[in-house]
Amino acid sequence: MTTKKKRSPHTATDSWVVIAADSALETEKPQNGDPTFVKLKNPATGATSQYLFSSGDERVYEVKAFNEEYRSWFIGQMVQRDGRLLYVTPVDPVFLVLPYLQSGEVEGKFQPLQQVVMDEDYPACTRLLKCKQALESVHHVADEKEVSSQKFHRYNQEKTLEWLKKKVENTVTALKKTDIAVGGAVKSTTYVRVKQESDATEEDYLRYAHGLISEYISEELSKDLHKHLQLPEISSPKVEPPSKKRKLSDKPVEAGEDYTKFNSSDFARKAPKKMTAAQKSLAKVDKSGMKSMSAFFSPKVKQEKN
Amino acid sequence: MSVNGCVTTVQLGSLSQADKSQLHLLPCEIEHDGPAEISRFFTPTVKEQKCEKTVSFRGRGLKGQEVSCPQGYTGLVLKEVQRPSSDQEDRIVKVSSVFQNFVYWNLETLPTSDDGVVKAMAWPSLAEMIHAPVD
Numbered sequence: 196m197t198t199k200k201k202r203s204p205h206t207a208t209d210s211w212v213v214i215a216a217d218s219a220l221e222t223e224k225p226q227n228g229d230p231t232f233v234k235l236k237n238p239a240t241g242a243t244s245q246y247l248f249s250s251g252d253e254r255v256y257e258v259k260a261f262n263e264e265y266r267s268w269f270i271g272q273m274v275q276r277d278g279r280l281l282y283v284t285p286v287d288p289v290f291l292v293l294p295y296l297q298s299g300e301v302e303g304k305f306q307p308l309q310q311v312v313m314d315e316d317y318p319a320c321t322r323l324l325k326c327k328q329a330l331e332s333v334h335h336v337a338d339e340k341e342v343s344s345q346k347f348h349r350y351n352q353e354k355t356l357e358w359l360k361k362k363v364e365n366t367v368t369a370l371k372k373t374d375i376a377v378g379g380a381v382k383s384t385t386y387v388r389v390k391q392e393s394d395a396t397e398e399d400y401l402r403y404a405h406g407l408i409s410e411y412i413s414e415e416l417s418k419d420l421h422k423h424l425q426l427p428e429i430s431s432p433k434v435e436p437p438s439k440k441r442k443l444s445d446k447p448v449e450a451g452e453d454y455t456k457f458n459s460s461d462f463a464r465k466a467p468k469k470m471t472a473a474q475k476s477l478a479k480v481d482k483s484g485m486k487s488m489s490a491f492f493s494p495k496v497k498q499e500k501n
Numbered sequence: 502m503s504v505n506g507c508v509t510t511v512q513l514g515s516l517s518q519a520d521k522s523q524l525h526l527l528p529c530e531i532e533h534d535g536p537a538e539i540s541r542f543f544t545p546t547v548k549e550q551k552c553e554k555t556v557s558f559r560g561r562g563l564k565g566q567e568v569s570c571p572q573g574y575t576g577l578v579l580k581e582v583q584r585p586s587s588d589q590e591d592r593i594v595k596v597s598s599v600f601q602n603f604v605y606w607n608l609e610t611l612p613t614s615d616d617g618v619v620k621a622m623a624w625p626s627l628a629e630m631i632h633a634p635v636d
Contacts, residue, residue: 202530207584208534211580212578214575220513229514230511234505243505257628261617261621265529266530267531269524269525270598273535274531274535318505332634365630411631
C-alpha cells in the first residue's frame with residue numbers, strides 16, 4: 196500500500212450538480228414564486244433532510260446524493276471538487292405528514308390538519324398541506340369528518356397499513372417491469388448482467404419493495420407493515436454486500452457545508468433490529484443511512500477487487 | 502428563527518441564460534474549485550471508439566462513457582448567487598448550466614451498465630413508482 200496523501204479539508208461548496216424532475220422546475224403561475232429547498236423532518240429517521248417545494252408548494256421532492264469517494268466534476272472550464280450528483284425526485288407528501296398525524300393521534304380526537312402538521316423545529320412543514328397529493332391522499336391514512344365545511348382528521352393505523360400495502364404492491368408491479376435485481380444472490384462478477392435474474396421470487400420482490408417503502412416510514416411502522424404483508428421472518432437475512440464507494444445520502448444542498456454537522460444527522464438513524472452484523476457495519480461505513488438504496492446500488496462485491 | 506427555517510430559493514429565471522457546458526465526472530478528487538484549462542489540456546486528448554471513450558489524465562488512462570439524464574429529468578448546475586454570512590440566512594441559487602448528458606470516467610476499468618453512476622440513473626423512475634398516489 197502506498198501512503199495516502201492527506202486530503203485538504205473541504206471548503207464551503209457554492210456549486211452543486213443536480214438532476215431534477217422537470218415538474219419541479221415548472222412554474223404554473225409566476226406569482227407563485229420559485230421552487231425552494233427547505234429542511235423537513237425525515238419521516239424514517241426523525242433527522243433533518245433536504246426537500247424541495249415546487250412553485251406554489253404544489254409538489255414536494257426529496258434530495259438524495261449519489262456520492263462515490265474520489266470523484267470531482269469538470270463543468271465547462273471549471274473544476275468542482277465536490278463530485279456528488281444530487282437527485283431531486285418526487286416524494287409522496289403523505290409520508291411526511293404521517294408522523295405528525297401519528298403523534299396527534301394520542302388524544303384520539305379529530306383535528307384540523309393545520310393544528311396537527313406544525314413543528315417549530317421545521318416551520319416549512321405547514322407547506323406540505325398545500326401539496327395537492329397530500330390533500331387528495333390523506334384520507335388513506337386518516338379518518339375524515341366534515342363539520343360546517345371544515346375538515347377534521349384522525350390517524351387510522353389500519354387504513355395506513357392498507358395504504359402502505361398498496362404502495363408495496365404497486366412498487367412490486369413497477370419493479371417487475373425494470374431490470375433492477377431484487378434477489379439477494381450475488382451475481383457473477385466477470386460479465387455484465389443484462390437482464391434481471393429470472394429466479395427472483397414474489398417474496399424477493401415484496402421484501403425489496405418493503406425495504407424501499409421503509410425508507411419513508413418509522414421503524415415501528417415498518418415492522419407493522421412487515422407483519423401486515425405476512426412476510427416471513429428470515430433467520431439469516433440475505434446480506435447486502437457493503438459498498439464503500441457508493442452511497443446515496445439525503446442531505447446534500449446543505450447550508451454552511453459544515454461537514455461534521457452534515458454527518459451527525461446521518462448517524463442519527465438507528466440501525467434497524469433486523470439488520471445483520473454485516474449490515475450494521477455497513478450502516479457505520481455508509482454515512483447516508485440509506486439502507487435499501489445502498490443495496491440498490493451495490494448488489495455486487497466485485498468493485499472491491501478491481 | 503431556527504436554522505431549519507432557512508430556505509434556498511432556486512431562481513428559475515436564470516434557466517434561460519444558463520450555458521450548456523460539457524460535464525465530466527472524474528474518478529479522482531481534485532482539491533480545487535475554480536477555473537482550469539480543460540478545453541486546452543483535457544478535451545483534445547479524448548479519444549472515441551464506438552461508445553467507449555479514453556483519455557489520458559495525469560498519466561493515467563481513463564475509460565469513459567456518456568450517460569443521459571432519465572426522461573423527464575434535466576441536469577442543472579446550481580450556483581450560489583451570494584455567499585451567506587451565517588447559517589441563519591435564506592440563500593439564493595441560480596442555474597448556471599443545464600445538461601442532458603455527461604461523461605463519467607473510470608480509472609482503468611471499462612465502463613459497464615453495472616457502474617454506480619449508470620445504476621443511479623434508475624433512481625428517478627424507482628422514486629416515481631414509490632411515491633405515485635395510490636387509488
